[in-house]
Amino acid sequence: MSDDGTLTYGGYLRLDRLLDCQEPRTGAHDELLFVIIHQVYELWFKQILHEAALLQRRLEEGGSAGALHTGRRIAKILKTVVGQLDILETMTPRQFATFRDALGTSSGFQSAQFRELEAVLGRRAYPASDLRDDPRLRAAIGRRSLFDSLLRYLDRQGHAIPAAALERDPAAPWRPDPGVQRVLREVYSDESRPAAEVCEMLVDVDEGVQEWRYRHLKMVERTIGAKLGTGGSAGADYLRSTLFAPAFPDLWEVRSQIEETVVHD
Numbered sequence: 001m002s003d004d005g006t007l008t009y010g011g012y013l014r015l016d017r018l019l020d021c022q023e024p025r026t027g028a029h030d031e032l033l034f035v036i037i038h039q040v041y042e043l044w045f046k047q048i049l050h051e052a053a054l055l056q057r058r059l060e061e062g063g064s065a066g067a068l069h070t071g072r073r074i075a076k077i078l079k080t081v082v083g084q085l086d087i088l089e090t091m092t093p094r095q096f097a098t099f100r101d102a103l104g105t106s107s108g109f110q111s112a113q114f115r116e117l118e119a120v121l122g123r124r125a126y127p128a129s130d131l132r133d134d135p136r137l138r139a140a141i142g143r144r145s146l147f148d149s150l151l152r153y154l155d156r157q158g159h160a161i162p163a164a165a166l167e168r169d170p171a172a173p174w175r176p177d178p179g180v181q182r183v184l185r186e187v188y189s190d191e192s193r194p195a196a197e198v199c200e201m202l203v204d205v206d207e208g209v210q211e212w213r214y215r216h217l218k219m220v221e222r223t224i225g226a227k228l229g230t231g232g233s234a235g236a237d238y239l240r241s242t243l244f245a246p247a248f249p250d251l252w253e254v255r256s257q258i259e260e261t262v263v264h265d
Contacts, residue, residue: 023177049113078205122145210245217243
């Protein structure tokens with residue numbers, strides 16, 4: 001706010017607070033870039049969680065157009081998040097080494113918001129310490145996942161989702177379901193209907209997360225190689241273990257089934 005009470009650009013955005021949040025611990029030139037990039041990641045994670053909550057509401061209300069709009073926004077944000085790695089990769093291993101020791105036990109694996117995002121996407125297995133110390137994460141794994149919301153959307157659209165899938169405990173890990181895949185084949189049999197487009201939108205989101213994981217892995221490999229990550233994390237080895245693990249496996253599995261149907265028809 002200005003002295004006369006009018007709202008200014010800086011006041012609306014709280015730039016005095018925002019620009020005071022960067023506190024590098026060394027005099028290394030590249031540490032400021034490292035701090036800003038990771039702070040921006042957290043801002044984007046906050047926005048993705050905000051959009052994902054709306055996406056779930058719109059899916060469960062049966063709103064195709066609104067769900068598509070929101071899901072596509074999430075996919076675009078994920079593209080931006082991945083693109084930021086191009087900037088981080090301008091930092092060489094030697095430049096990172098000039099301040100790496102100052103990071104102490106901190107690690108990107110400690111991001112509470114990314115853990116929560118994984119829970120929204122369906123992850124249910126977390127270390128006990130994470131669940132004990134993070135009430136938002138505990139709440140997230142007790143709620144329906146994004147795929148659970150998709151199933152409710154499809155049911156509202158007239159597709160007979162198996163009752164067991166709709167009534168399952170949302171805190172339990174999802175297991176690929178032949179009955180659900182049968183419904184998905186039905187959905188994809190008419191790609192002119194909104195339901196097929198909504199399913200493809202979720203594939204875009206899933207692919208965006210997988211792309212982030214891959215690019216994050218390659219960034220770590222080119223920066224620290226096979227070393228342990230900061231805070232003693234497994235670094236590249238852990239990231240490699242998360243590759244090719246889709247959030248919505250049924251939406252990927254059904255593709256080979258659709259192809260077989262087309263060929264045999």
